[in-house]
Every structure is written in C-alpha cells, then in structure tokens.
Amino acid sequence: DTGVSQDPRHKITKRGQNVTFRCDPISEHNRLYWYRQTLGQGPEFLTYFQNEAQLEKSRLLSDRFSAERPKGSFSTLEIQRTEQGDSAMYLCASSYSDPALGNEQFFGPGTRLTVL
Amino acid sequence: SQQGEEDPQALSIQEGENATMNCSYKTSINNLQWYRQNSGRGLVHLILIRSNEREKHSGRLRVTLDTSKKSSSLLITASRAADTASYFCATDADMRFGAGTRLTVKP
Numbered sequence: 001d002t003g004v005s006q007d008p009r010h011k012i013t014k015r016g017q018n019v020t021f022r023c024d025p026i027s028e029h030n031r032l033y034w035y036r037q038t039l040g041q042g043p044e045f046l047t048y049f050q051n052e053a054q055l056e057k058s059r060l061l062s063d064r065f066s067a068e069r070p071k072g073s074f075s076t077l078e079i080q081r082t083e084q085g086d087s088a089m090y091l092c093a094s095s096y097s098d099p100a101l102g103n104e105q106f107f108g109p110g111t112r113l114t115v116l
Numbered sequence: 117s118q119q120g121e122e123d124p125q126a127l128s129i130q131e132g133e134n135a136t137m138n139c140s141y142k143t144s145i146n147n148l149q150w151y152r153q154n155s156g157r158g159l160v161h162l163i164l165i166r167s168n169e170r171e172k173h174s175g176r177l178r179v180t181l182d183t184s185k186k187s188s189s190l191l192i193t194a195s196r197a198a199d200t201a202s203y204f205c206a207t208d209a210d211m212r213f214g215a216g217t218r219l220t221v222k223p
C-alpha cells in the first residue's frame with residue numbers, strides 16, 4: 001500500500017508521560033502536515049514540513065510538542081508531559097507541492113490519543 | 117486564523133435529495149479543495165477547483181467558486197445514505213480547515 005500510514009493507531013497514556021507518533025508519507029511527496037482533531041471539530045493545523053525543513057508551526061502549539069522529519073521522509077510528533085487536554089486524533093497528511101497539481105493532501109488514518 | 121469556513125454546520129436530508137454546503141475564505145488563492153471525513157476516519161480528497169475555474173463536476177459532485185465573493189459551494193446530487201459524513205474545504209494558501217458541515221442522509 002502506498003498511502004500515508006501512521007503508527008500507532010491508538011495510544012492510551014497517563015498524564016505526565018511522553019508519547020511519540022510516527023507518520024510515513026507517500027514516498028514522492030515533499031510536504032508533510034500534522035493536524036489535531038477533537039470530536040465535532042475540523043482538523044486543527046499543528047505544523048508542516050517541506051522536505052526536512054519545518055516551515056511553519058502553529059502558535060497554538062505549546063513547547064511540549066515537537067515534530068521532526070530528519071531525512072525528509074517519515075516524521076515523528078512527540079508530546080512531552082501529556083495533559084488530559086491533549087486527548088485527540090492526530091492526523092498526518094502529505095502532498096506534492098506543485099502549482100500544477102494543486103497541493104492535494106492525502107491523509108493517514110490518524111493516531112487516537114487518550115490521556116488518562 | 118482559518119481560511120476555510122463551512123456552513124451550515126449540520127445538514128439533514130432524505131436520500132435522493134440534493135445537498136448544498138458552502139465555504140468562505142479570506143485571502144487570495146490558487147485553488148480550493150473539498151474533503152470528506154467519515155466518522156473516526158482520515159480525510160479523503162474529493163475535488164479541487166482552481167482560481168480560474170468557476171465550476172467543476174465529478175460524478176454526483178458539483179463545485180462552484182466565486183473568487184470575487186471568496187466563496188465556494190459543494191453540491192451533492194441524488195444523495196445516498198453513504199454520503200453521510202463531514203465535509204471540509206481548504207485553500208492552498210494555508211491548508212487550514214474549518215469545523216466542517218456534518219451531512220446526514222436518511223434512508
């Protein structure tokens with residue numbers, strides 16, 4: 001399968017613990033996005049990469065959140081000292097940045113985080 | 117702030133009826149995209165319309181774009197129960213999403 005994959009699909013953790021999620025984009029895509037989504041809301045932008053460079057980070061993202069894309073392929077999103085308010089679905093998407101193609105995003109299935 | 121804002125927030129129709137949802141945005145764009153999300157799943161790209169296009173069709177979907185009003189609409193014709201989902205728009209300017217329109221199609 002050549003779609004976007006995310007791991008794990010579900011994560012339950014205790015408040016104060018650190019968690020790390022992984023996203024594997026479609027291989028030829030140069031852009032990778034992270035979103036957070038809570039029930040009944042749309043995806044909330046967190047950050048995005050073009051190749052290995054993190055080009056934008058939401059001001060809503062606290063210092064407890066960090067994302068990397070070290071080789072311009074897969075990406076990790078780490079949340080330190082988790083809080084109950086971090087419970088959400090974390091979505092990853094990738095795209096090929098090309099004006100002719102329009103930057104269509106392909107989404108992964110998401111990682112559902114529950115912080116107890 | 118978010119670029120794409122959808123309305124209505126919720127829409128309930130009978131199978132076979134048409135469903136129309138709207139999207140407004142704030143800045144200049146090259147294109148606008150519509151996505152669908154089934155409950156608990158990731159988003160699926162439906163259709164992209166470029167700024168120099170006014171209307172685009174894909175199967176039972178019809179999208180319009182009015183750049184002077186910074187708005188777009190998505191029409192689903194002859195709706196089916198399987199169309200029940202949330203629908204979102206996003207622009208290429210920043211790929212932000214609004215709260216979406218939750219469509220329920222009753223069999």
